Amino acid sequence: MNLDxxxxxxxxxxxxxxxxxxxxxxxxxxxxxxxxxxxxKLLEDAGVIDRYVAVLNPAKxxxxxxxxxxxxxxxxxxxxxxxxxxxxxxxxxxxxxxLMLGDCDAMVRVVAADxxxxxxxxxxxxxRIKGVQNVKTDVPSQTVKQTSELPLS
Amino acid sequence: MNLDxxxxxxxxxxxxxxxxxxxxxxxxxxxxxxxxxxxxKLLEDAGVIDRYVAVLNPAKxxxxxxxxxxxxxxxxxxxxxxxxxxxxxxxxxxxxxxLMLGDCDAMVRVVAADxxxxxxxxxxxxxRIKGVQNVKTDVPSQTVKQTSELPLS
DNA sequence: AGAATATTCGCAACCAAATTGCGAACTAAT
DNA sequence: ATTAGTTCGCAATTTGGTTGCGAATATTCT
Numbered sequence: 001m002n003l004d005x006x007x008x009x010x011x012x013x014x015x016x017x018x019x020x021x022x023x024x025x026x027x028x029x030x031x032x033x034x035x036x037x038x039x040x041k042l043l044e045d046a047g048v049i050d051r052y053v054a055v056l057n058p059a060k061x062x063x064x065x066x067x068x069x070x071x072x073x074x075x076x077x078x079x080x081x082x083x084x085x086x087x088x089x090x091x092x093x094x095x096x097x098x099l100m101l102g103d104c105d106a107m108v109r110v111v112a113a114d115x116x117x118x119x120x121x122x123x124x125x126x127x128r129i130k131g132v133q134n135v136k137t138d139v140p141s142q143t144v145k146q147t148s149e150l151p152l153s
Numbered sequence: 154m155n156l157d158x159x160x161x162x163x164x165x166x167x168x169x170x171x172x173x174x175x176x177x178x179x180x181x182x183x184x185x186x187x188x189x190x191x192x193x194k195l196l197e198d199a200g201v202i203d204r205y206v207a208v209l210n211p212a213k214x215x216x217x218x219x220x221x222x223x224x225x226x227x228x229x230x231x232x233x234x235x236x237x238x239x240x241x242x243x244x245x246x247x248x249x250x251x252l253m254l255g256d257c258d259a260m261v262r263v264v265a266a267d268x269x270x271x272x273x274x275x276x277x278x279x280x281r282i283k284g285v286q287n288v289k290t291d292v293p294s295q296t297v298k299q300t301s302e303l304p305l306s
Numbered sequence: 307a308g309a310a311t312a313t314t315c316g317c318a319a320c321c322a323a324a325t326t327g328c329g330a331a332c333t334a335a336t
Numbered sequence: 337a338t339t340a341g342t343t344c345g346c347a348a349t350t351t352g353g354t355t356g357c358g359a360a361t362a363t364t365c366t
Contacts, residue, residue, distance in 0.1 A: 018172065018205040018206045019205040022325090033323090033324085034327095035343065035344055048210060051171075052172040053171045053208055053302075054171040054204075055205070056164060062306065092302075092304035095303075097297035098294075098295065099293060099296075107221070142252040144238040149248075152214060184315080187317085309366085310365085311363080312364090313361085314361075315361080317358090320354080321355090322351105322354085323353080325350070327346105332341105334339100334340085335341095
């Protein structure tokens with residue numbers, strides 16, 4: 001897929017406001033409504049635009065804190081890793097999980113209401129997954145930046 | 154703000170599809186159109202719904218790889234940290250940046266096209282920020298889970 | 307328990323935006 | 337220069353968003 005300058009402007013705008021009305025978007029990118037809409041549909045069909053989502057305020061629903069947890073497994077064979085990945089993906093508190101090659105075996109980003117909520121999650125869910133040997137939690141003291149806006153060349 | 158069961162169903166649905174038409178949403182949560190819309194507006198006004206965004210496919214725009222970079226600063230005084238935070242927030246390749254209390258001083262999540270693209274970013278932008286002493290990069294070998302959907306109690 | 311109050315619902319009419327078809331303008335290649 | 341291909345903009349149509357009001361449900365106070 002080859003993106004031109006107008007496509008990039010469309011993507012930038014929709015990353016900021018996924019519900020921007022098409023008329024408004026068209027004006028913002030210097031096009032009339034119908035070709036603008038056509039481009040958006042093409043970007044959706046091509047998978048460049050994956051989906052649209054509502055972004056919630058974590059603090060307002062009692063999930064204001066983020067925790068980064070590094071995980072070491074008892075073994076690194078296929079079965080152990082696959083089982084861990086499948087189980088951790090089921091946990092709704094886990095927003096992100098990556099398998100790592102270096103120091104630890106996996107890293108997860110967890111949201112919780114507070115430290116007690118997190119500790120309960122760790123002991124009752126994370127540590128109970130078969131194959132988990134050790135976990136270490138890092139707590140951010142401040143969030144400097146947190147965006148879903150990808151840079152467009 | 155007190156959320157009832159219907160509110161939670163609305164939030165769950167809109168986290169999955171931020172552009173779901175109100176009529177459809179109403180049916181999905183067991184309400185008719187107007188009270189459903191009213192609840193959505195209330196959730197927006199209360200800030201529970203922060204905004205709507207288009208989620209792009211990073212691979213399709215040449216930002217397919219994620220890197221986690223831990224950063225150590227030369228000093229931990231207010232000025233050093235504030236300057237670092239301000240500068241790193243300006244970099245579009247940096248999607249997330251957290252100040253840390255433990256081992257390192259900051260952790261950032263960076264997107265890049267490939268390893269070379271990342272190395273260029275690190276040497277030309279990240280390491281050049283005043284006060285940065287050392288950086289260590291962790292590369293995920295596989296993404297197990299990556300979602301923006303917050304759990305609703 | 308029962309009445310009064312407050313809240314939330316659903317219907318219907320209205321308004322705005324999304325979508326589609328088609329002819330015109332622009333671009334690129336022969 | 338002419339032709340083929342692409343992309344544009346206008347206008348009509350359809351679809352969905354929005355608002356007001358009466359009815360139903362839930363809540364509170366005596």
